[in-house]
Amino acid sequence: MLTVENLTLRYGQSQILHGVSLTARPGEVTCVMGNNGMGKTSLLKAIAGRHPYVDGQITLDGAALGHLSASRAARAGIAYVPQGREIFPLMSVAENLETGFACLPKDARKVREDVFELFPVLAEMRGRRGGDLSGGQQQQLAIARALVTRPRVLLLDEPTEGIQPNIIAQIGEVIRRLRAEGEMCIVLVEQNFDFARGLADRYLTLRRGVVELDAPAVDVGAERLLEALSL
Numbered sequence: 001m002l003t004v005e006n007l008t009l010r011y012g013q014s015q016i017l018h019g020v021s022l023t024a025r026p027g028e029v030t031c032v033m034g035n036n037g038m039g040k041t042s043l044l045k046a047i048a049g050r051h052p053y054v055d056g057q058i059t060l061d062g063a064a065l066g067h068l069s070a071s072r073a074a075r076a077g078i079a080y081v082p083q084g085r086e087i088f089p090l091m092s093v094a095e096n097l098e099t100g101f102a103c104l105p106k107d108a109r110k111v112r113e114d115v116f117e118l119f120p121v122l123a124e125m126r127g128r129r130g131g132d133l134s135g136g137q138q139q140q141l142a143i144a145r146a147l148v149t150r151p152r153v154l155l156l157d158e159p160t161e162g163i164q165p166n167i168i169a170q171i172g173e174v175i176r177r178l179r180a181e182g183e184m185c186i187v188l189v190e191q192n193f194d195f196a197r198g199l200a201d202r203y204l205t206l207r208r209g210v211v212e213l214d215a216p217a218v219d220v221g222a223e224r225l226l227e228a229l230s231l
């Protein structure tokens with residue numbers, strides 16, 4: 001289980017997160033929602049070791065992680081799929097996937113076939129350049145790259161942004177399959193209301209860096225969620 005307690009984060013003088021706490025359990029999708037600029041990406045970056053936090057604690061399966069660098073967070077089992085995908089356009093699909101396991105020891109560096117089972121299109125396009133893929137395929141590549149280490153925590157930042165509906169459906173199916181395996185804590189930042197509602201086991205909403213709502217999805221109707229997301 002991933003827990004974040006009382007996290008405070010700043011960019012220079014601006015305080016962005018004000019004591020944010022979150023719990024993400026294995027086999028569940030914890031959906032982080034909020035309008036633009038409320039601090040969702042900053043929260044994921046802090047968990048992934050991409051931006052330092054000032055105060056608070058991040059714990060994975062009871063062990064405090066401390067202030068980790070991005071590579072140490074990856075080694076600890078935290079995988080991050082950034083908003084905007086950040087795949088390498090001039091590298092092949094296979095090479096892009098290989099960048100995902102740079103944090104692992106040499107003998108563990110192999111892309112397992114189950115990644116291609118989740119994303120058959122990537123198997124077909126293994127030798128193609130990342131930049132030749134459609135936006136939706138690049139998003140699938142970014143998720144697959146995060147999965148090559150078999151992480152314990154998967155952080156997804158707006159995976160449906162700018163993606164066509166049939167690929168959104170495929171990404172939803174992959175998240176459901178990963179959840180059904182019951183081992184991964186999935187934290188999904190999402191502004192696509194229907195996609196989030198179809199997947200969330202738990203909601204955490206942010207308003208200007210403060211938690212507005214933190215509850216199991218079964219206890220949160222659409223109206224309550226919309227109210228928590230209103231400006």
Ligand SMILES: Nc1ncnc2c1ncn2[C@@H]1O[C@H](COP(=O)(O)OP(=O)(O)OP(=O)(O)O)[C@@H](O)[C@H]1O
Pocket residue numbers: 011014016034035036037038039040041042043083
């Ligand atoms: N590198 C940075 N330097 C300074 N301010 C930043 C930086 N990154 C983000 N911010 C500011 O921090 C606040 C929270 O941004 P963040 O990206 O975490 O929000 P978000 O909820 O993910 O928004 P969005 O949905 O637009 O991605 C915003 O006011 C943003 O302008």
